[in-house]
Amino acid sequence: MLRILIATHGSLAPALLASANMVYGEMPAVATVSLTEEGGIEAFRAEFEQTLRRHGAGADGILVLCDMKCGTPYNVACRFAFDPTWPQPVAIVTGVNFPMLLMSADWLAATDVHEAARQLLAQALESMVIAAPAVTNPQDDNF
Numbered sequence: 086m087l088r089i090l091i092a093t094h095g096s097l098a099p100a101l102l103a104s105a106n107m108v109y110g111e112m113p114a115v116a117t118v119s120l121t122e123e124g125g126i127e128a129f130r131a132e133f134e135q136t137l138r139r140h141g142a143g144a145d146g147i148l149v150l151c152d153m154k155c156g157t158p159y160n161v162a163c164r165f166a167f168d169p170t171w172p173q174p175v176a177i178v179t180g181v182n183f184p185m186l187l188m189s190a191d192w193l194a195a196t197d198v199h200e201a202a203r204q205l206l207a208q209a210l211e212s213m214v215i216a217a218p219a220v221t222n223p224q225d226d227n228f
Contacts, residue, residue: 087198088144089115089189091181092133092151092158105186114193116140120157133161146174146198148189150181176202185209
């Protein structure tokens with residue numbers, strides 16, 4: 086079983102989780118950690134590690150959803166993901182958005198967090214589109 090940790094700048098992480106809770110109900114397998122101006126990088130790093138330890142206890146892996154590559158949440162997550170002494174596997178996917186978070190619930194029962202990350206990214210990419218007018222056949226519009 087996997088756990089999910091959303092790590093972002095500002096209030097994005099808790100806002101995404103609040104929206105997901107509105108759609109799916111409570112999501113206890115998902116936790117958040119936010120980098121704030123008040124706390125700074127060191128406070129974020131400490132909170133991230135504490136949340137990762139507490140939330141990931143007993144999990145087969147932790148899937149970290151970050152807002153952007155090379156930002157502080159990503160960089161901190163990478164320290165744990167690439168630390169061979171960390172007790173569970175950690176996989177990181179960047180570009181977290183609402184559909185990605187909702188789709189991540191489909192992977193909670195998985196045991197391979199790295200495969201779940203690859204599959205989630207593929208699914209999430211399919212949800213991103215450029216809007217275009219729908220092409221309809223006038224004969225199909227018999228309401």
